Amino acid sequence: MKKDQVPDEILIRQVxxxxxxxxxxxxxxxxxxxxxxxxxxxxxxxDASDFVQEVFIRAFNNLRTFKGKSPFKHWLTKVAYNxxxxxxxxxxxxxxxxxxVVPAREDSPEESHLxxxxxxxxxxxxxxxxxxxxxxxxxxxYMGLTYNQIHDITGVPVNTIKSDVLRAKxxxxxxxxxxxVEDYHEI
Amino acid sequence: MRYEKMFKRFLELxxxxxxxxxVRIYMIFFPRFRKEIALLRSVLKKIQKEPPFNLPVDFSEDxxxxxxxxxxxxxxxxxxMRWIFIGVIIWLSIMLITFSNSFSWLTDYFGARxxxxxxxxxxxxxxxxxxxxxxxxxxxxxxxxxxxx
Numbered sequence: 001m002k003k004d005q006v007p008d009e010i011l012i013r014q015v016x017x018x019x020x021x022x023x024x025x026x027x028x029x030x031x032x033x034x035x036x037x038x039x040x041x042x043x044x045x046x047d048a049s050d051f052v053q054e055v056f057i058r059a060f061n062n063l064r065t066f067k068g069k070s071p072f073k074h075w076l077t078k079v080a081y082n083x084x085x086x087x088x089x090x091x092x093x094x095x096x097x098x099x100x101v102v103p104a105r106e107d108s109p110e111e112s113h114l115x116x117x118x119x120x121x122x123x124x125x126x127x128x129x130x131x132x133x134x135x136x137x138x139x140x141x142y143m144g145l146t147y148n149q150i151h152d153i154t155g156v157p158v159n160t161i162k163s164d165v166l167r168a169k170x171x172x173x174x175x176x177x178x179x180x181v182e183d184y185h186e187i
Numbered sequence: 188m189r190y191e192k193m194f195k196r197f198l199e200l201x202x203x204x205x206x207x208x209x210v211r212i213y214m215i216f217f218p219r220f221r222k223e224i225a226l227l228r229s230v231l232k233k234i235q236k237e238p239p240f241n242l243p244v245d246f247s248e249d250x251x252x253x254x255x256x257x258x259x260x261x262x263x264x265x266x267x268m269r270w271i272f273i274g275v276i277i278w279l280s281i282m283l284i285t286f287s288n289s290f291s292w293l294t295d296y297f298g299a300r301x302x303x304x305x306x307x308x309x310x311x312x313x314x315x316x317x318x319x320x321x322x323x324x325x326x327x328x329x330x331x332x333x334x335x336x
Contacts, residue, residue: 018262020254027247035246036238045243056250061259123239141231142238146201162199169198173227 008072016063027056030073033143034080040135041084051087055080070149077143078153081135125171129164140165189213190220197224270320277316281309 006025014022034055038048059079066075122141126134136156139145147165151158193213197206206214214221284290284305293301321328 016261018260020261021251023254024247024251027250028245031246031250032238032242035242036240039240048240049243049246052246053250053253056246057253057257060254061257063261122234140202141234144202144235146203166195166198169227169231172230173194173198173223176226176230 009068012063012066012068012072015060023056023060026059026072026076030076031056033073034076036138036142037077037080037084037135040138041088051080051084055083058083070152073143074145074149074153077139077145081139081153084135121172121175122168124175125168128171129168136161137164137168141168190217193220194223197227265323274313274316274320277313281313284309 008026008029011022011025015026031052035048035052038051038055039045042048042051055076059076062079066072126137126141129137136150136154139150139153140147140161145153147158147161150156150161154161193210197210200206210224214224293305
């Protein structure tokens with residue numbers, strides 16, 4: 001979270017006290033992460049987009065159940081994960097993920113190339129993991145959640161998460177050797 | 188061998204966990220180790236900032252429009268029990284005021300003519316309180332009235 005940012009919990013308090021507009025800031029903050037969870041579950045843009053909208057509507061409807069015992073990001077991820085699991089169990093969807101990746105627009109060409117290379121490497125590492133554990137590893141790398149938080153959300157044992165994350169990191173480490181990422185870092 | 192052991196210790200770290208002392212010490216003496224850790228840390232940080240799938244559009248406007256259409260409005264709520272409790276206190280105060288010393292002093296001073304205006308003032312007070320309750324629970328009361336009739 002940036003230093004000058006209003007904490008999530010304060011925004012939620014404002015929404016509960018009647019300032020519905022404050023919820024927009026929450027959506028802006030987390031839509032990217034929720035979209036990524038959606039893409040991991042549904043593997044296509046249309047369903048992932050619907051997923052984002054549904055998750056935030058559900059979160060808004062259930063805001064009173066957020067007691068502030070854990071960070072809001074954690075609670076929202078749990079809402080998204082449970083919804084995703086229920087939807088995926090309802091319908092099996094298959095599509096090509098690689099065709100859905102939208103290239104970054106704000107970066108310079110070098111940075112864009114670099115970040116695409118890193119993304120590709122991690123994606124490759126994650127794809128080597130069993131399908132059912134990929135979301136858990138995503139939550140670690142992309143949402144920055146801890147092993148215990150991921151366990152609370154997904155129910156995957158902590159040791160399994162640890163070993164999968166370790167595997168992904170090792171693959172990433174090996175893949176980084178001799179790539180432009182290493183060269184760029186040296187500069 | 189030790190290099191790999193130390194690196195594994197680093198890889199096993201949880202998100203936001205501090206570096207173990209042994210790893211820190213090793214970093215001081217081995218520049219290559221330090222460099223490799225710095226590289227991996229910067230890559231992991233970059234990954235967290237940039238998830239693999241970029242948002243195709245900003246969903247916030249659409250979501251807020253859908254929320255506006257929902258018939259759900261949060262607001263500051265005072266529990267019904269608290270309303271009743273305060274109402275009872277006001278009502279008891281009105282009932283008991285005639286037995287208080289201040290009331291007898293007032294009647295001695297102003298005479299019996301005080302009784303009617305005082306009752307009007309106290310009656311207005313409890314009526315305003317009841318009106319506040321009804322206005323703040325209008326939707327709920329409407330539902331109950333519909334349910335019973």
